[in-house]
Amino acid sequence: MVHVLLIGTCDTKLDELLFLRTAIEEADPNVAVSLIDVGRRQTKHDAIKYTHNKLIESYGNGQKVDELPRGELVKTMAELATALVRDLHQESDGTWIDGIISAGGSGGTSIAAAVMRYALPIGFPKLIVSTVASGDTGPIVEETDITLMYSVVDVAGLNGVLRNILSNAGAAIAGMACSYAGRRQASAAKAKIRVGITMFGVTTPGVDAIRKHLESEHDVEIYVFHATGHGGKAMERLVREGGLDAVLDLTTTEVCDLVTGGVMSAGHQRLEAAAKAGIPNIVSVGATDMSNFGPKNTVPERYKSRKLYEHNPMVTLMRTSQEEAGEVGCFIASQLRQHARDPGMVEVWLPKGGISMIATPEGPFADASADEAMFNAIKEGLNESGIQTRADERDINDASYARDIAEALMEKVRTHVTRP
Incomplete structure (x- = not known):
């Protein structure tokens, strides 16, 4: 019944x-x-x-x-x-x-x-x-x-x-x-490794490359979460419910909205669940060059003079300032350092060649000083934490970067499975 x-x-x-x-x-x-x-x-x-x-x-x-x-x-x-x-x-x-x-x-x-x-x-x-x-x-x-x-x-x-x-x-x-x-x-089929990945429009090429590589080379099931606030919360919830075995948190843009008051914040608990669960968890800084607002006329008055980019008629992006980028980096480092049950299962990748599709050199959101402020805040915040950071000269959507970060996650999966 x-x-x-x-x-x-x-x-x-x-x-x-x-x-x-x-x-x-x-x-x-x-x-x-x-x-x-x-x-x-x-x-x-x-x-x-x-x-x-x-x-x-x-x-x-x-x-x-x-x-x-x-x-x-x-x-x-x-x-x-x-x-x-x-x-x-x-x-x-x-x-x-x-x-x-x-x-x-x-x-x-x-x-x-x-x-x-x-x-x-x-x-x-x-x-x-x-x-x-x-x-x-x-x-x-x-x-x-x-x-x-x-x-x-x-x-x-x-x-x-x-x-x-x-x-x-x-x-x-x-x-x-x-x-x-x-x-x-129904009788359950052979369980696959369930991998959560975060994505935004400006990190889509990288996520697509990661997904295709993992699905072709490994026995995995991919869950892609659109980092619009509710997407990050949904991934965190699934981790808490035991619904994911590993996380490749490529796109942490929701932290920018938390810092600046944008419309796509996932709240103060973002980045906690996977760290607390102790599962393989590679974090990157995709789309942290931007905060999200609605149509251009809805951008708060205090931000009207900032560098704005109309993603589409319904979404206006604001470039993260150097100070805000530092705050984003401090938040990421603090969350991981405070909540990591197994620091060896957590790793942070820093793509110095561009943290989004529009933040590469010559792109409208290119700002090396802001990026460096965030990178430094993360590295300093994780110093002596047991959590490794990897600076990389490629941009986040580079196909080889996608392959290497995917393989790094699977190496952690293999280590996690063989641990007592």
């Missing part, structure tokens, strides 16, 4: 949730549905398997939540439901549940999304029917694979439109869960 969790605020959305429950079961009779109530107050109905009171008693030490302000209530119920779903997923090695779905407004969406982000791994079927699914969905999805379906009308009373949408959602999660269960139960 395939099992789907249905999570929602039963005190306000019970009729809609029950309709969705029926839609799932009618879509596939082999799918069982368990309803989790994350509402403000207890709702009594035989269909609710995990009641409000049960959630509070089991995971909230019996605390009263019905008088909490809305923001605190959403946060509290999300934390309690996350604990429950995490436990359910971990039962029987994660085979107890096969999918999760929710339907609701902004509050219910916030609770369900938090549960899906923090309790369940990437690849596990997750779907939310939401009134806010057509707006800025970044804070809902973040770096995960949550599927959103816009409700069109409010989830506040059944009507022809909402019934159609909930029926589609029920069929979708039933199909996703059955497919997931089938893949999970």
